[in-house]
Amino acid sequence: MKLSLLIQGGPLSTSAPSTALHFAREAVSLGHTLYRVFLYKDAVYLANRFNSAPADETDLQSEWQTFATDSGAELTVCIAAGQRRGIVEDDIAEGFSIVGLGQMIEAMFESDRTVTF
Amino acid sequence: MRSVLYLVRQFPGELANETIDLMLVSGVFELPTSVVFIGNGVWQLVGDGSKIERKDTARALNALPMYDVESLYVDETSLAVRGIAFEDIDLPVQAISPSEVTQLLHDHDVVIGD
Numbered sequence: 511m512k513l514s515l516l517i518q519g520g521p522l523s524t525s526a527p528s529t530a531l532h533f534a535r536e537a538v539s540l541g542h543t544l545y546r547v548f549l550y551k552d553a554v555y556l557a558n559r560f561n562s563a564p565a566d567e568t569d570l571q572s573e574w575q576t577f578a579t580d581s582g583a584e585l586t587v588c589i590a591a592g593q594r595r596g597i598v599e600d601d602i603a604e605g606f607s608i609v610g611l612g613q614m615i616e617a618m619f620e621s622d623r624t625v626t627f
Numbered sequence: 628m629r630s631v632l633y634l635v636r637q638f639p640g641e642l643a644n645e646t647i648d649l650m651l652v653s654g655v656f657e658l659p660t661s662v663v664f665i666g667n668g669v670w671q672l673v674g675d676g677s678k679i680e681r682k683d684t685a686r687a688l689n690a691l692p693m694y695d696v697e698s699l700y701v702d703e704t705s706l707a708v709r710g711i712a713f714e715d716i717d718l719p720v721q722a723i724s725p726s727e728v729t730q731l732l733h734d735h736d737v738v739i740g741d
Contacts, residue, residue, distance in 0.1 A: 516739065518642075551645050591645060611652040619629045619658065624737045 511542045514617035516626045520552030521570050527556045528570060530627040534577060544583035546617040547574075549606075550591050553627075557587045559603035575605040586613055630659040632735035635668035639684040643671055646741040647687045654694030661698035661735065662691070663728055664720065668741070669705045672716045688718055702728055 515534060519526025527549075534544055549556055556571055563569035578585045586609045587602060599608050618624050631653050637643055653660040664672055671684045691699065699720040706713060706722070713722050723731075732738055 518741070550649070551642055590648065594641070594645075611649060612656065614649065615652050615656045615658060618631060618737050624739070626738075626740050 511622045512545050512620070513537055513542055514546045514548065514621040514624045515544070516548050516550060516614060516617075516624060517553040517556070518551040519627060521556045523552060526627040527553055527574070528568075530625075531570070531573060531577060533625065533627070534581070534583065538581045538583075544581055545621045546584045546586060546613070547578075548609075548614045548617060549585070549587045550614065552595075554587050554592045554595055554597055557585070557592075557602050557606040558597050559601055561603070571603055575603065578605050588614070628658060629736040630661070630734070631737045631739060632731055633660070633662045634738060634740045635662060635664045635671060636666040637741050638667050639671045639674070643668075643684055643741065644687060646739075647684070647691075649739065650691060650696055651694045654691065654696040657695065659698075660696045661700065661731060662696065663700045663702065663723075663731060665702040665705050665728060667705075669701055669709060669711060672701060672718055672720060673711055685718065692719065700728075700731065 515530050517527050517530045521527045538544060561571050574585060585606045587606050589608050589610055592598060592608060602608055633646065633650050635646060650660060650662060699718065700723045701720045702725060703722040704725055
C-alpha cells in the first residue's frame with residue numbers, strides 16, 4: 511500500500527513526529543511504500559537545521575533523515591507554515607525539501623492512505 | 628477523485644487558520660471537500676476574532692464556498708453542551724447528529740484532523 515503522512519504536531523511540544531516515525535518504520539518493514547511525509551503547522555520545527563539535540567536525547571531530526579535515506583520516502587516542509595515560524599529555505603536541514611500546500615493535496619490522491627499525526 | 632473530510636476540533640487561532648488554508652487548497656484542486664466542526668471546533672463558528680486582535684476565523688471560513696468547499700457541517704451535540712444556539716452561527720453550515728458525523732467519516736476517502 512502507498513502511504514503518505516501529514517504531521518502537524520511539533521517535535522518538542524507533542525509526540526507526533528516521534529509516533530509518526532515509529533509508524534513509518536513499521537509500515538515500511540511490513541512492505542508498504544511511503545510516498546510523502548508532509549510537515550505542517552508546528553511540525554515544521556523538525557526540519558530546522560539549527561536544531562541541536564542534547565547528547566543524551568534522541569535526535570529526532572537525524573532519525574528522520576536516516577529513515578528517509580534508507581526508505582526513499584520524500585520529506586517535505588510546508589513553505590507557508592515555515593515562514594510563519596521563521597524557517598525559510600536556507601534554514602532547512604539536509605534531506606528535507608520545502609514545498610507548497612498543493613503537494614499535500616497531491617499526496618492525498620496519489621496515496622492509498624493518508625495518516626495524520 | 629478522492630473525497631476529503633476535515634474534522635475541526637480545536638479552538639480558533641493560528642493553527643485553525645492553517646487548517647483553513649489546507650481546506651482552501653483542497654477546494655482549488657477540486658477535491659470533493661467537506662468540513663465538520665465538532666468539540667471545541669464549534670467555537671470557530673461564533674464570535675469575531677478581530678476583537679482580540681486576531682485574524683477573524685469566521686471571515687476566512689466564509690471564503691470556503693468561493694473555493695468550492697460547500698459541504699459544511701456542525702455537530703449539534705457539541706453546540707448544545709456549550710450552550711451555543713444554531714441561530715447564532717452566521718455561516719452556511721448544516722447541523723447534524725453524531726451518527727451522521729459517523730456516516731460522513733465512513734463516506735470519505737481521506738479524513739484530516741486539526
